[in-house]
Amino acid sequence: MRPRRRWTPTSGRRSMSRSTRSCARICRWCSSSAPGTSAPPAPTSPGCSSAAPAPRCPPSPDTSTRASESSGGVRVLQPPLRSFFCVRRRVCTLMAKPIVASGVTRKARTQMFHHSHSRRSRRAFAIGGSAIVALLALSGCTAADAAAKPAPSADAELTDGGTLDFGVSGDPGNLDPTFAVTLTSSIIYQSMCDRLFQYDEDGAAFPQLAAEPVSFNEDGTVATVTLREGVTFADGTPMDAAAVAATLERYQTAPGSQRAIDLTNLTAVEAVDATTVTLTFDSPMPEGAFYDTFADRTGIPLSPTALAAGDDAFSQHPVCVGAFAFDSRVAQDNVTLVKDPNYYRADEVHLDSIVYKVLPDSSVRTTNLRSGDLQVIYRVSTIDAATLETTPGVEVHTQQSTGHDYFMFNLGNTAGASQPAGELDKPWVKDPKVRQAFELAIDRDALNTIVYNGMYTPTCGFMAPQQALATASTLECAPADLDEAKKLLKESGVDLPIKASLVFSNSPEYRRMAETVQQMVAEAGFELELNPQESTASISMIQDGDFDIYLGTWTGGADPTISRFVQSTDPSNYGRYASADVDRLLAEAGSEVGQDKRAALYAEIDAILREDMPLVFLLRPQHINAYSDTIGGLEFRFTGAPAPAFAGYLAE
Numbered sequence: 001m002r003p004r005r006r007w008t009p010t011s012g013r014r015s016m017s018r019s020t021r022s023c024a025r026i027c028r029w030c031s032s033s034a035p036g037t038s039a040p041p042a043p044t045s046p047g048c049s050s051a052a053p054a055p056r057c058p059p060s061p062d063t064s065t066r067a068s069e070s071s072g073g074v075r076v077l078q079p080p081l082r083s084f085f086c087v088r089r090r091v092c093t094l095m096a097k098p099i100v101a102s103g104v105t106r107k108a109r110t111q112m113f114h115h116s117h118s119r120r121s122r123r124a125f126a127i128g129g130s131a132i133v134a135l136l137a138l139s140g141c142t143a144a145d146a147a148a149k150p151a152p153s154a155d156a157e158l159t160d161g162g163t164l165d166f167g168v169s170g171d172p173g174n175l176d177p178t179f180a181v182t183l184t185s186s187i188i189y190q191s192m193c194d195r196l197f198q199y200d201e202d203g204a205a206f207p208q209l210a211a212e213p214v215s216f217n218e219d220g221t222v223a224t225v226t227l228r229e230g231v232t233f234a235d236g237t238p239m240d241a242a243a244v245a246a247t248l249e250r251y252q253t254a255p256g257s258q259r260a261i262d263l264t265n266l267t268a269v270e271a272v273d274a275t276t277v278t279l280t281f282d283s284p285m286p287e288g289a290f291y292d293t294f295a296d297r298t299g300i301p302l303s304p305t306a307l308a309a310g311d312d313a314f315s316q317h318p319v320c321v322g323a324f325a326f327d328s329r330v331a332q333d334n335v336t337l338v339k340d341p342n343y344y345r346a347d348e349v350h351l352d353s354i355v356y357k358v359l360p361d362s363s364v365r366t367t368n369l370r371s372g373d374l375q376v377i378y379r380v381s382t383i384d385a386a387t388l389e390t391t392p393g394v395e396v397h398t399q400q401s402t403g404h405d406y407f408m409f410n411l412g413n414t415a416g417a418s419q420p421a422g423e424l425d426k427p428w429v430k431d432p433k434v435r436q437a438f439e440l441a442i443d444r445d446a447l448n449t450i451v452y453n454g455m456y457t458p459t460c461g462f463m464a465p466q467q468a469l470a471t472a473s474t475l476e477c478a479p480a481d482l483d484e485a486k487k488l489l490k491e492s493g494v495d496l497p498i499k500a501s502l503v504f505s506n507s508p509e510y511r512r513m514a515e516t517v518q519q520m521v522a523e524a525g526f527e528l529e530l531n532p533q534e535s536t537a538s539i540s541m542i543q544d545g546d547f548d549i550y551l552g553t554w555t556g557g558a559d560p561t562i563s564r565f566v567q568s569t570d571p572s573n574y575g576r577y578a579s580a581d582v583d584r585l586l587a588e589a590g591s592e593v594g595q596d597k598r599a600a601l602y603a604e605i606d607a608i609l610r611e612d613m614p615l616v617f618l619l620r621p622q623h624i625n626a627y628s629d630t631i632g633g634l635e636f637r638f639t640g641a642p643a644p645a646f647a648g649y650l651a652e
Helices: 018-033 183-192 241-253 287-294 311-316 362-371 382-389 432-440 444-452 482-492 508-522 535-544 580-589 595-612
Strands: 066-069 075-078 084-087 091-094 163-168 197-199 205-207 222-226 266-273 276-281 324-330 334-339 353-358 394-400 404-409 498-505 526-533 549-554 615-620 622-628
Touching (some): 163 362, 183 334, 241 276, 324 353, 382 622, 498 508, 508 526, 580 595
Parallel strands (some): 498 549
């Protein structure tokens, strides 16, 4: 068993700090990639100083210098990928990339990370709190150097009517919540499909289609959900207890259902009366796990009338309860929703329609926001965020995520994720030391700096500080160790280089990450072939097992959600990792109501995963969204998703 690595200020390479070691690697790449290449003086923010320019890396072929308009109409060159220069021997400085002071609109933009806990009932579940970190250190600026723009008033008057154009990063794929897997689909559901419960921005669960918080019987095996009265689906069908029961049965039994794994412990659903549903579980249901399930897609009721038309018909025209109803769709281009007059809060809905436009490139979404062609954009890149922070008429909203960027190894997906694992003749399947070596070769600090301007947070596990079940051991993250990586590969006896195909969604950020990791792991003995795909195509490939390694992002949640990646029977476990110990511990954690015991169980799971390494957790993202300051009433969820159901144009 590989000894668990603990980071200390003097661990790893002697006398070199973690950040210095990261910079040393960057500088080494710079000098090897572009010897003698000089850089122009670095532009700086007001009040910030710059170091003298020195040799730097050239741009990658697909990341050449971009131009964008500044607030004064002057075209300003945006720096290319890996624009770094070396100063003071081994110290590296990021050049010409101003770092945004993270902050949430209507909150202090320099708010530091904090936890907040609240309870809405005796068993109310609330964790987390906004995790907002000011990251100006790389540019040498302080929070005072960044001029904060006043946000629209929270109680500003909104006008009725109009269309909101919303830029998303990928096609939503199947819009039936039974089978939905894409991030874009979950964004669209914020306006189209209410759930039984929902999370606010700080991670507190609240009733949405439910009328009050869930209540449990004495042993925690029976949950009672009381529904709102008089609610109808977009097609006029009553949203009652019978509809909820029918939906949950579909989620459990429909072939290929992506929600079935969330309901494996659900043994019975009873519609007691029109507004009361009881859910019986085979063991005590932790309240945090309950809300994490039913405040997500599994908590979305579907119209029985629309479902009766068949799976294909429902996928083409899904019917939920929402402020907006599905209207039309052009694949890979847009989804249009229109205001639902039957909605139970229709008098609070201001917009006539919302059009979700598919624009995979963050810079294109940014340009469209600045030009006024979009009013809201989701998933702003850290580079574009710096531009938008100083753009008049634009608000930037930033949240620390509980999710993670990750690599997933294909360990046995030979016939599709819904089928039993098969045998793969690959070095990383035969020996976990190969997977461990891959992880050790990745310098997360350098990766964060190169790809995300230092705005993300390195992570080596699936737990986040905002989650109540996180412990010191699950938050540990040791530095890269290239020598140890080479040693493990030598011990494994594999032939070098180890060749593998890396599948990822073809966004500029993923491409930068893939290219950077490709260089890092090459130093240990891996040869990665980059295989970028359109987002829905990449998901299809990993579902079918057509990948060696996959680069993805998980948005996270208030409660740990690792089961979908590592539970042997979960259809989202695309790598087909299987561990009897992990399955057992996940089952125990799923039926343990004591928080301390649950935390201990997840710590055990974390320790096993760090040893088996079926996934490599990389960085914890910042959710960065932006919107026009002509828009008011825009809400945000704990997952970072913008929720425009009650948004509207501000009255002049």
